[in-house]
Amino acid sequence: MGERILMKGNEAIGEAAIKAGCRFFFGYPITPQNELPEYMSRRMPQVDGTFVQAESEIAAINMVYGAAGAGARAMTSSSSPGISLKQEGISYIAGAELPAVIVNIVRGGPGLGGIQPGQGDYFQSVKGGGHGDYRLIVLAPANLQEAVDLVTEAFDLADYYRNPVLILGDGLLGQMMEPVEFKATKLRELPAKEWATNGLRNHGGKTNIINSLVLDPHGLEEHNIRLQEKYARIVEAEQKAEIVDCDDAELAIVAYGSTARIAKTAVTQLRQEGLKVGLIRPISLWPFPVKDFEKVIPTVKSFLTVEMSAGQMVEDVRLTVNGCKPVYFYGRMGGIVPAPEEIAAQVREILGGAK
Amino acid sequence: MVKVFERPKALADVPTHYCPGCTHGIIHRLIAEVIDELGIVDKTIGVAPVGCAVLAYNYFTCDMQQAAHGRAPAVATGIKRVCPDSAVFTYQGDGDLASIGCAEIVHAAARSEQITTIFVNNGIYGMTGGQMAPTTLPGDKTTTSPYGRDTSKQGFPIRISEMLATLDGPAYIARVSVHNVANIVRARKAIKKAFEYQLAGKGFTLVEILSTCPTNWGITPIEALNKVKSEMLPYFPLGEIKDIEAGEKK
Amino acid sequence: MILDVIMAGFGGQGVMLMGQLLTYAGMVDNKQVSWMPAYGPEMRGGTANCTVIVSDAPVGSPVVSEPKAVIAMNLPSLDKFEPLVKPGGVLIYNSSLIHRAPTRTDVRLIAIPANEIAAELGNTRVANMVMLGALLAATEAVSTSAVEAALKKALPAHRQDLLPLNLEAIARGRELVK
Numbered sequence: 001m002g003e004r005i006l007m008k009g010n011e012a013i014g015e016a017a018i019k020a021g022c023r024f025f026f027g028y029p030i031t032p033q034n035e036l037p038e039y040m041s042r043r044m045p046q047v048d049g050t051f052v053q054a055e056s057e058i059a060a061i062n063m064v065y066g067a068a069g070a071g072a073r074a075m076t077s078s079s080s081p082g083i084s085l086k087q088e089g090i091s092y093i094a095g096a097e098l099p100a101v102i103v104n105i106v107r108g109g110p111g112l113g114g115i116q117p118g119q120g121d122y123f124q125s126v127k128g129g130g131h132g133d134y135r136l137i138v139l140a141p142a143n144l145q146e147a148v149d150l151v152t153e154a155f156d157l158a159d160y161y162r163n164p165v166l167i168l169g170d171g172l173l174g175q176m177m178e179p180v181e182f183k184a185t186k187l188r189e190l191p192a193k194e195w196a197t198n199g200l201r202n203h204g205g206k207t208n209i210i211n212s213l214v215l216d217p218h219g220l221e222e223h224n225i226r227l228q229e230k231y232a233r234i235v236e237a238e239q240k241a242e243i244v245d246c247d248d249a250e251l252a253i254v255a256y257g258s259t260a261r262i263a264k265t266a267v268t269q270l271r272q273e274g275l276k277v278g279l280i281r282p283i284s285l286w287p288f289p290v291k292d293f294e295k296v297i298p299t300v301k302s303f304l305t306v307e308m309s310a311g312q313m314v315e316d317v318r319l320t321v322n323g324c325k326p327v328y329f330y331g332r333m334g335g336i337v338p339a340p341e342e343i344a345a346q347v348r349e350i351l352g353g354a355k
Numbered sequence: 356m357v358k359v360f361e362r363p364k365a366l367a368d369v370p371t372h373y374c375p376g377c378t379h380g381i382i383h384r385l386i387a388e389v390i391d392e393l394g395i396v397d398k399t400i401g402v403a404p405v406g407c408a409v410l411a412y413n414y415f416t417c418d419m420q421q422a423a424h425g426r427a428p429a430v431a432t433g434i435k436r437v438c439p440d441s442a443v444f445t446y447q448g449d450g451d452l453a454s455i456g457c458a459e460i461v462h463a464a465a466r467s468e469q470i471t472t473i474f475v476n477n478g479i480y481g482m483t484g485g486q487m488a489p490t491t492l493p494g495d496k497t498t499t500s501p502y503g504r505d506t507s508k509q510g511f512p513i514r515i516s517e518m519l520a521t522l523d524g525p526a527y528i529a530r531v532s533v534h535n536v537a538n539i540v541r542a543r544k545a546i547k548k549a550f551e552y553q554l555a556g557k558g559f560t561l562v563e564i565l566s567t568c569p570t571n572w573g574i575t576p577i578e579a580l581n582k583v584k585s586e587m588l589p590y591f592p593l594g595e596i597k598d599i600e601a602g603e604k605k
Numbered sequence: 606m607i608l609d610v611i612m613a614g615f616g617g618q619g620v621m622l623m624g625q626l627l628t629y630a631g632m633v634d635n636k637q638v639s640w641m642p643a644y645g646p647e648m649r650g651g652t653a654n655c656t657v658i659v660s661d662a663p664v665g666s667p668v669v670s671e672p673k674a675v676i677a678m679n680l681p682s683l684d685k686f687e688p689l690v691k692p693g694g695v696l697i698y699n700s701s702l703i704h705r706a707p708t709r710t711d712v713r714l715i716a717i718p719a720n721e722i723a724a725e726l727g728n729t730r731v732a733n734m735v736m737l738g739a740l741l742a743a744t745e746a747v748s749t750s751a752v753e754a755a756l757k758k759a760l761p762a763h764r765q766d767l768l769p770l771n772l773e774a775i776a777r778g779r780e781l782v783k
């Protein structure tokens with residue numbers, strides 16, 4: 001076991017990226033993710049890396065596009081309004097099939113919203129956000145160790161599938177401190193980046209082109225079909241969830257990220273009261289962990305989705321449960337973090353009503 | 356027999372989509388000649404954003420990245436930071452660079468990114484069908500200034516080169532034209548100097564090239580070349596506007 | 606769960622650092638720990654608070670609505686957090702700056718004249734360490750050696766000479782609780 005280091009979430013994410021070999025970070029200030037670009041501005045020069053404070057989030061994501069196209073592991077981070085600005089670039093990165101890692105430390109919205117934690121960017125993250133038929137791999141850590149591990153994996157997934165990966169955190173994960181450990185793990189064999197536009201001399205004299213423009217409709221449809229085939233492979237291989245205490249559960253809480261760790265506390269409280277409650281925690285939000293749900297759907301009597309939003313992931317839960325069992329929802333908005341007691345009260349009400 | 360004229364190796368042997376009489380072809384050729392002459396085709400990466408030149412990736416034989424509208428300087432920043440020993444150039448039109456991409460070009464210049472921007476200024480949006488650009492001359496009719504650009508409502512053209520020359524970042528900024536042979540020769544020299552400065556690590560370089568759009572201007576190619584001379588040159592004076600080796604020019 | 610505590614005061618009282626020290630010490634003791642700051646737009650002069658959890662089990666919610674302990678460094682903090690202390694918990698308040706008695710009767714109340722003690726020690730900036738000492742005595746959440754290790758880690762290289770002062774401040778806080 002390596003050394004446990006007490007770090008702030010934003011900084012732990014930054015260090016994980018550096019440990020994963022990311023040497024190019026392009027950022028722009030916005031609360032509550034500022035510690036991440038600040039950390040990178042300190043660390044990158046120490047590892048011969050590059051930190052650029054871009055003139056805007058738009059410029060930052062396009063710098064990522066350029067750097068990723070040239071074959072480097074590149075990253076940007078922001079928080080909700082800034083991620084909205086990046087959507088054009090994210091669509092291009094997905095269209096041109098470039099590997100990149102984007103971090104969203106979500107705050108409450110819409111508009112300028114607030115700076116407290118939120119989960120209102122779920123739709124934007126998993127349903128598109130930018131234009132066109134594309135998908136991001138979306139990973140939602142619930143604690144800082146997992147954030148570190150998922151950032152490491154994100155770079156591998158991005159390179160493996162030539163696809164942008166979004167780390168969906170929130171203000172709570174970004175701001176809190178927890179011990180983390182940086183493990184040296186080799187996750188998967190990665191193909192060489194023979195497609196990179198780093199000069200003909202670096203890839204045998206053949207011209208490489210990074211592009212998302214296909215004017216011929218048939219050509220563009222073919223491109224899309226190929227993308228969809230890739231997405232299908234990802235759906236098959238990359239679903240990830242944690243299932244807690246669902247074996248005998250009457251009700252399963254469904255929550256991701258910070259909300260899931262709070263829900264876990266509620267589950268512990270409820271179990272002490274003798275209530276049979278479990279938790280399904282999607283870790284990959286896209287692909288949505290349908291396979292994990294399928295294990296639980298036959299035995300669980302109802303689901304309660306809890307989010308820091310008006311109800312976004314709950315739509316995917318309903319699609320997955322597909323009417324087999326009731327799906328309830330409890331959400332807080334505006335940057336309010338639900339307390340374990342609130343969640344427990346919702347569960348008691350549902351279970352009480354069912355009896 | 357001695358071959359006295361051939362296609363530059365940096366230029367692909369394919370027909371282009373450019374309209375007859377358009378000067379993009381000349382400018383492509385000049386860039387390709389410079390790349391050949393400097394012997395850098397194997398370490399050059401070009402960035403072509405949205406605009407008439409969006410398909411430039413089909414025409415150059417070096418590595419190319421297509422970029423979002425206006426974002427080429429940011430994309431080029433990413434590439435150059437990853438490949439500091441390469442030559443990276445952007446090829447941008449006036450709508451792209453002077454309107455939607457104004458922030459990106461200003462900040463790339465301010466950071467003195469080691470890139471070369473070829474700024475093709477023909478005072479109109481070509482690919483989208485002849486709309487008013489930031490560099491459209493006062494009084495000129497376009498599809499979005501059908502009564503002529505009214506400066507009281509639609510503002511004034513932006514002299515990008517002069518504006519950028521006020522920054523400390525740029526190493527070389529020149530405005531050239533391709534409306535006749537003498538100017539084409541000067542344009543080539545400016546492009547070469549810009550690439551040389553980039554390769555020497557002197558800083559950000561930009562060559563603004565006054566260009567034509569006979570199709571959307573609604574005139575013949577000859578008339579278009581004459582318009583550059585008679586109408587654009589007075590508004591956009593030619594010359595080396597900034598050259599850190601020569602000091603500030605007037 | 607060993608301890609969950611909210612520490613609050615105004616900016617400059619070292620509330621965040623006090624929380625980080627406790628968190629770090631918990632980690633040294635091989636406990637599960639978390640530190641969560643309340644963050645806002647103000648950079649200086651506002652109120653500051655953080656929540657620290659030291660636990661045997663993995664930390665669930667890092668935010669706590671009913672903490673076992675509260676440290677209030679000033680009156681606004683007492684006003685805000687006194688009602689939240691879990692019945693049977695402990696409320697430690699800085700009687701140097703708070704001139705009203707808490708009204709709760711179902712929690713242990715500990716008054717610490719932190720600023721006076723810090724002044725006696727010759728450095729008012731260690732008032733937070735006096736409060737931390739009182740918390741450690743009242744809860745025994747982490748070991749003394751772990752706190753010392755945390756302090757060594759927290760103090761920059763050129764400030765290691767302040768270690769004895771800080772340890773003494775913690776010891777003084779402890780004594781007041783015994």
